[in-house]
Amino acid sequence: STQRAYWKESVVYQVYPASFLSTGSGSQPGWGDIKGITSKLDYLKDLGVDIVWSSPFFKSPQVDLGYDISDYKDIDPRYGTLADVDELIAGLKQRDMKLMIDLVVNHTSDQHAWFQESRSSQTNPKRSWYHWQPAKTDADGNRVPPNNWAMQLGEAHSAWTWDESTQEYYLSLFTPEQPDLNWENPDVRAAVHDVLRFWLDRGACGFRMDVINHISKEPGYPDARVIYPDSRYQPGHEHYANGPRLHEFLQEINAKVLSKYDSMTVGEMPFARDTTEILKVIAADRKEINMIFIFDIVNVDDDPFRFSLKQWKPKDVATIISKWQTDLVQGGGWPSIFLENHDHPRSVTRFTDDSPRYRDLGAKLLALMQTTLGGTLYLYQGEEVGMKNFPLSWDASEYKDIETVNYWKKMQDLSGGDESKMVEAKRIIQRKARDHARTPVQWSDGPNAGFCPENVTPWMRVNDDCKEVNVAAQAPGHQNTLKDASKEQGGGLKSSISKAAQKMADNFAPVGSSLGPVVPTHSMPIPSSEGEPLSVWQFWQRGLANRKAHKDVFVYGTFEALNVSNEDVFAYRRVGEKEAFVVLLNFTGETVSLDLPEKPAKTSKWVISNYAEGPTDRALQGKITLKPWEGLLGTAA
Numbered sequence: 001s002t003q004r005a006y007w008k009e010s011v012v013y014q015v016y017p018a019s020f021l022s023t024g025s026g027s028q029p030g031w032g033d034i035k036g037i038t039s040k041l042d043y044l045k046d047l048g049v050d051i052v053w054s055s056p057f058f059k060s061p062q063v064d065l066g067y068d069i070s071d072y073k074d075i076d077p078r079y080g081t082l083a084d085v086d087e088l089i090a091g092l093k094q095r096d097m098k099l100m101i102d103l104v105v106n107h108t109s110d111q112h113a114w115f116q117e118s119r120s121s122q123t124n125p126k127r128s129w130y131h132w133q134p135a136k137t138d139a140d141g142n143r144v145p146p147n148n149w150a151m152q153l154g155e156a157h158s159a160w161t162w163d164e165s166t167q168e169y170y171l172s173l174f175t176p177e178q179p180d181l182n183w184e185n186p187d188v189r190a191a192v193h194d195v196l197r198f199w200l201d202r203g204a205c206g207f208r209m210d211v212i213n214h215i216s217k218e219p220g221y222p223d224a225r226v227i228y229p230d231s232r233y234q235p236g237h238e239h240y241a242n243g244p245r246l247h248e249f250l251q252e253i254n255a256k257v258l259s260k261y262d263s264m265t266v267g268e269m270p271f272a273r274d275t276t277e278i279l280k281v282i283a284a285d286r287k288e289i290n291m292i293f294i295f296d297i298v299n300v301d302d303d304p305f306r307f308s309l310k311q312w313k314p315k316d317v318a319t320i321i322s323k324w325q326t327d328l329v330q331g332g333g334w335p336s337i338f339l340e341n342h343d344h345p346r347s348v349t350r351f352t353d354d355s356p357r358y359r360d361l362g363a364k365l366l367a368l369m370q371t372t373l374g375g376t377l378y379l380y381q382g383e384e385v386g387m388k389n390f391p392l393s394w395d396a397s398e399y400k401d402i403e404t405v406n407y408w409k410k411m412q413d414l415s416g417g418d419e420s421k422m423v424e425a426k427r428i429i430q431r432k433a434r435d436h437a438r439t440p441v442q443w444s445d446g447p448n449a450g451f452c453p454e455n456v457t458p459w460m461r462v463n464d465d466c467k468e469v470n471v472a473a474q475a476p477g478h479q480n481t482l483k484d485a486s487k488e489q490g491g492g493l494k495s496s497i498s499k500a501a502q503k504m505a506d507n508f509a510p511v512g513s514s515l516g517p518v519v520p521t522h523s524m525p526i527p528s529s530e531g532e533p534l535s536v537w538q539f540w541q542r543g544l545a546n547r548k549a550h551k552d553v554f555v556y557g558t559f560e561a562l563n564v565s566n567e568d569v570f571a572y573r574r575v576g577e578k579e580a581f582v583v584l585l586n587f588t589g590e591t592v593s594l595d596l597p598e599k600p601a602k603t604s605k606w607v608i609s610n611y612a613e614g615p616t617d618r619a620l621q622g623k624i625t626l627k628p629w630e631g632l633l634g635t636a637a
């Protein structure tokens with residue numbers, strides 16, 4: 001049976017610090033800060049979070065919102081100071097929680113001292129810390145980049161940037177301001193190891209490793225296969241994703257650094273699809289990293305790139321999830337569960353129906369799914385209250401992300417003044433842009449949604465729906481947000497939580513306390529009591545508590561996809577040593593019925609529905625009807 005580990009059972013909550021909470025302690029008004037994270041630790045603990053992963057808060061020119069780092073060992077003044085991070089780590093420790101660092105070492109910022117030296121002359125000792133190449137000349141005698149690779153955050157451009165003063169190109173796969181480090185150089189690797197040690201010694205538990213499968217480039221930088229015949233530059237990831245020395249580099253990090261600590265790692269690995277390849281990175285006996293984010297699920301509506309509107313089917317989601325739930329564990333690896341992060345639109349918009357009628361059910365359906373799947377669970381800020389994409393009516397200038405901005409420019413160039421093309425481009429960014437995950441967290445229905453003080457303009461516009469959807473309205477006991485708000489108590493923020501919801505919440509035993517969740521086997525108090533609806537936040541809180549109370553099943557148990565007679569329903573069984581559960585998820589806005597096979601899907605009791613009235617009287621096997629976007633959880637006979 002599977003080896004137990006803290007990082008397998010933990011619930012990880014991702015903070016995107018610029019948009020989390022602005023207490024005014026950073027240098028830039030309207031920008032989130034580290035003290036903002038620290039001030040919310042009780043909130044996160046109460047929700048059921050064990051580990052906080054923060055996107056980068058290091059010194060950075062913020063060209064790619066912190067994923068362009070100019071000093072790995074210092075904090076960007078917009079976010080605060082190193083002392084603030086120490087305080088955050090101490091606060092987490094006090095609550096038996098941990099901090100995971102975002103390690104961005106495929107590239108640095110062009111403002112990093114290493115690159116400044118490297119670009120200073122062709123003979124500088126740090127020249128070989130980056131990928132420098134002489135120009136080529138085309139048939140007409142023009143200077144051209146060394147190959148046809150495209151820049152990832154601006155498809156229309158070359159991945160190579162020309163340096164006028166030293167007359168060579170450097171590789172910059174993401175933006176010109178993010179030069180790729182040359183991992184072939186052992187000094188680079190040693191410098192990276194030093195960064196890891198710095199943060200582990202300071203008390204971090206581990207790392208989310210940004211685009212970690214890009215660190216080994218194919219020698220000779222061969223031209224990319226042509227996917228877009230009309231484009232000058234091509235994706236090219238076959239030459240730098242999962243490259244020849246990836247495993248060697250990862251094993252070295254593990255042997256020299258990670259193995260000396262009780263650490264955890266999750267790798268971001270775009271363009272990793274092949275099970276055997278993936279297992280080479282995460283199988284426990286390989287001693288590389290613990291788990292990765294597999295992107296199939298968030299690429300389900302890409303064609304093949306982000307800015308497209310491919311129609312996905314519930315069956316696609318079921319197939320992808322079922323595959324990774326079984327293949328990774330069987331191969332000695334470990335899955336990660338996530339539907340959102342700072343690079344993807346909101347899941348309630350993407351996978352369900354975010355209209356007023358179904359939004360709440362949709363968010364709970366996804367919560368029920370995620371809290372009952374195997375692996376380490378990652379929750380993204382705002383997902384716990386069902387934040388959704390911002391509306392089509394917003395002007396294109398509200399999109400701040402470099403990727404969206406570059407796409408918009410490209411479309412303007414290509415459209416040649418054809419308005420209908422821009423209308424379509426706008427429709428696409430409203431569905432797919434990374435910006436939707438980056439609007440400020442909706443803490444309350446007050447000014448700026450409680451993200452920053454009233455007299456300050458947030459760096460990104462707050463979603464208009466913060467009046468209806470916000471933490472204060474959904475999370476009992478978490479009405480106050482900003483420090484100043486708590487000072488002006490009484491006249492301050494008013495709780496908008498309904499009396500009914502409060503009463504219902506009182507009926508539950510406290511969860512997430514140091515006593516551990518009080519949830520007896522087979523009586524899962526998630527959904528509703530006397531028809532009073534739980535908020536999305538409460539549904540997540542109960543779901544996480546129950547996941548932990550039944551971790552033998554939900555974290556460590558086996559996964560079996562169930563063959564039910566309806567392709568729009570994702571059905572599965574989770575089996576532990578002593579108990580088992582069945583889950584049915586209706587991924588449509590229609591009432592559906594299906595045949596539940598007696599073996600192995602017979603339930604002894606339906607215990608949870610995302611509908612307020614609960615599962616009500618439902619057949620235990622045979623013909624079962626599910627309401628629109630309904631999710632059911634039952635104990636298996």
Ligand code: GLC
Binds near residue numbers: 064068
């Ligand atoms: C990762 C990050 C993304 C960033 C890119 C370059 O994909 O998640 O936000 O733009 O790497 O660092």
